[in-house]
Amino acid sequence: MPRREFLRALATAGAGGLAATLAWTPARARAADYVASFPDGIKCGDPGPRGAIIWTRVPGPADGVEVPVLWSVAEDAAMEHVVRGGIARARADGGHHVKVAVRGLAPDRWYYYRFEAGAAASVIGRLRTAPSPGSVPDRLRYAFASCQQRNASYYVAQRAIAHDDVDFLLHLGDYIYVSDGGTLTLDDYRRDWRRFHSNPLLQELQAAVPLVAVWDDGEFYNGVDRTGPPERLAAARSAFFEHMPVRRRRDDRIYRRFRWGRLAEMFLLDTRSYRDPEVPANTNIAGLIDGQDSALPPGEQMFAPGRTTLGVRQKHWLKDALRRTAASWRLVGSSYNVNPWKIVDRDTPELRADDPLLQRNGGIYVSNEAWDDYQAERRELLEHLIAYGVRNVVFNSGHTHIYLASELQPDFDDPVSPVAAFDFTTGSQTADPDPRTIAPEDVLHLAEQVMLDANTPYLRHVDLLNQGYAVVDVTPEELVVQFRVLDTFDPDAEARTAARFRILNGGRTMDVELLP
Numbered sequence: 001m002p003r004r005e006f007l008r009a010l011a012t013a014g015a016g017g018l019a020a021t022l023a024w025t026p027a028r029a030r031a032a033d034y035v036a037s038f039p040d041g042i043k044c045g046d047p048g049p050r051g052a053i054i055w056t057r058v059p060g061p062a063d064g065v066e067v068p069v070l071w072s073v074a075e076d077a078a079m080e081h082v083v084r085g086g087i088a089r090a091r092a093d094g095g096h097h098v099k100v101a102v103r104g105l106a107p108d109r110w111y112y113y114r115f116e117a118g119a120a121a122s123v124i125g126r127l128r129t130a131p132s133p134g135s136v137p138d139r140l141r142y143a144f145a146s147c148q149q150r151n152a153s154y155y156v157a158q159r160a161i162a163h164d165d166v167d168f169l170l171h172l173g174d175y176i177y178v179s180d181g182g183t184l185t186l187d188d189y190r191r192d193w194r195r196f197h198s199n200p201l202l203q204e205l206q207a208a209v210p211l212v213a214v215w216d217d218g219e220f221y222n223g224v225d226r227t228g229p230p231e232r233l234a235a236a237r238s239a240f241f242e243h244m245p246v247r248r249r250r251d252d253r254i255y256r257r258f259r260w261g262r263l264a265e266m267f268l269l270d271t272r273s274y275r276d277p278e279v280p281a282n283t284n285i286a287g288l289i290d291g292q293d294s295a296l297p298p299g300e301q302m303f304a305p306g307r308t309t310l311g312v313r314q315k316h317w318l319k320d321a322l323r324r325t326a327a328s329w330r331l332v333g334s335s336y337n338v339n340p341w342k343i344v345d346r347d348t349p350e351l352r353a354d355d356p357l358l359q360r361n362g363g364i365y366v367s368n369e370a371w372d373d374y375q376a377e378r379r380e381l382l383e384h385l386i387a388y389g390v391r392n393v394v395f396n397s398g399h400t401h402i403y404l405a406s407e408l409q410p411d412f413d414d415p416v417s418p419v420a421a422f423d424f425t426t427g428s429q430t431a432d433p434d435p436r437t438i439a440p441e442d443v444l445h446l447a448e449q450v451m452l453d454a455n456t457p458y459l460r461h462v463d464l465l466n467q468g469y470a471v472v473d474v475t476p477e478e479l480v481v482q483f484r485v486l487d488t489f490d491p492d493a494e495a496r497t498a499a500r501f502r503i504l505n506g507g508r509t510m511d512v513e514l515l516p
Helices: 003-021 156-162 186-197 200-208 230-243 299-303 312-324 349-354 371-387 441-454
Strands: 042-048 051-057 067-074 082-090 097-102 110-117 125-128 140-145 168-171 211-213 256-260 264-268 283-285 289-293 329-334 342-345 363-366 393-397 403-408 421-425 459-463 467-474 478-486 496-504 511-514
Touching (some): 042 125, 042 200, 042 256, 051 110, 051 125, 125 200, 156 200, 156 478, 264 312, 312 329, 312 371, 329 467, 393 467, 403 478, 459 478, 459 511
Parallel strands (some): 042 211, 168 211, 393 421
Antiparallel strands (some): 051 097, 067 082, 067 110, 140 467, 283 289, 289 363, 403 421, 403 459, 496 511
C-alpha cells in the first residue's frame, strides 16, 4: 500500500500515536528527543522464501526507556509501495537493537527496507528472499569472506562485495576482533561491535547485500573453544546475537541450514562452541611458521580418535543432512579450513613403500587451529560422503588469511583415496599484517610452491600474498569459484579475479585457471 495508507493502517490497528510520531514529521514524542540517527547502519540476513531478518540499533536514552522504531518493507527503492511493516521496540536490556523477522513476502525477489525513529530515518537497504523450496533456480551467486580487522588497511574489499552483484554474503567469522585481555563483559563486547560498525564502507555493504553469518574466534577471544570462561562466553554470544541478523535460539545454536530451491542447500557450522582445545604448536620453521610435528608430543594428538570440532550432536546433524538433502549442490560454511595443510610431508607413497609401519599422514602441519587438529573426525565425515555416494559437497572456509583451494580425500596421502568433497578458503578482508612486510613477493611465491609440493596432489592452489574475498556462481551444471583480490592499502583499489575454479555437477576434480 502507499506509505500514507500504511501509517493510517497502523493507527487503525491501535498504534496511532506511534505511527504519527514515527512519520516524516517534526518529532513530538519523547523518543525523538534523543534518537538522532542509526549509528550502526542496518542489516538484512538469513533469506528465506517468505522473508528475512532485518536489524538496526538506535542510541539508547540515559534513563533506559525503550524506543519505538517503525520498520517498513517496500517493493520500490523510493519506499512508496509498502508491503510489510510495523513497530518494534528497542529495549535497554538488548542494547537498544531492533531485530525483526519479516514474513509474508514473495519468494525469489528483491525488496527494500528502512527504519525510522522520531524524525530520523535509516538509509534504505536491500532485502532478498530465497526461491521457493520446490523450484529449480537457474543460478545462485554469492560471496564469502572472513577476517575484517580495523588496522592500517582499508575496507575496500567490503566496498567491492557491495558492487559484485551477489545474492548474499556468507561471512565465516571474525566480523569483529575483540581485545583478548580487555573485552570481558557484555558492555565491553557491545563497545567493540559498535566500533567496527562505525566504518562507512562496512555500513554500505551491510545495506546493499544480505548477510548469512557464523562466528569464529574474533567475536569471543583468540583461540576460543568449549572450555572457555562461561560468563565471558555468554557475554560474547549475547553481543553477537544483539548485533547480527541471526535468530537466537534457546540453546544459542548457530549451526543451521537454508535452501536455494532445489539448486543448492547451505549448511552453516559452528566450529568453536563444541570443539576440544587445539593441539599446541611444537616446532617452528625458519623462525616464521609455527608448526605441529606429528612425531613429537603433543603433535600426535591430531590423530586421536574422539577429538572433535563439531561436537556429537552437530556432527550427526551434518552427516544426516548432507546425505538426505535433495539439492543439487551441498554448500558448507566452515569458520576455518578443512583441507590438510602440511609444511613437511613424511607420508609419501615412496616412504610408505619402504616402511609399512610409517606414521599415517605424518608430517609437520601449519599450526592454525583448523580441521588438521581433528583428523579422525574429518576422515569420518569424508568417508561418510564416499560410503553414501554423496557428491557435490563444497566447503567455504575462512580464518587463515590465506587463499587455499583443495580436493578433500579421506586419506589425503593415499593416491587412490577418492575425492569426497572440495574446500575453498578465502583470504582476509583486511591485511594483518601486509605480507609484503614479512618477505619479498618472490620469496612468498617460492613458499607457495613449497606448500604445494608438501600437499600434493590435493592442494591445488595457495596464495600467500593477496587479501580479498571469494565469489561463487552455482548453476545446475557447474559450480565456479573466483578468488577476488585487491590491495587493501590502496583506498581506490578495485577487485580482480586472480584464480578461478570449476567443478562439474557430479565431478571428482576441479579445473584450475590462474589469471594475471
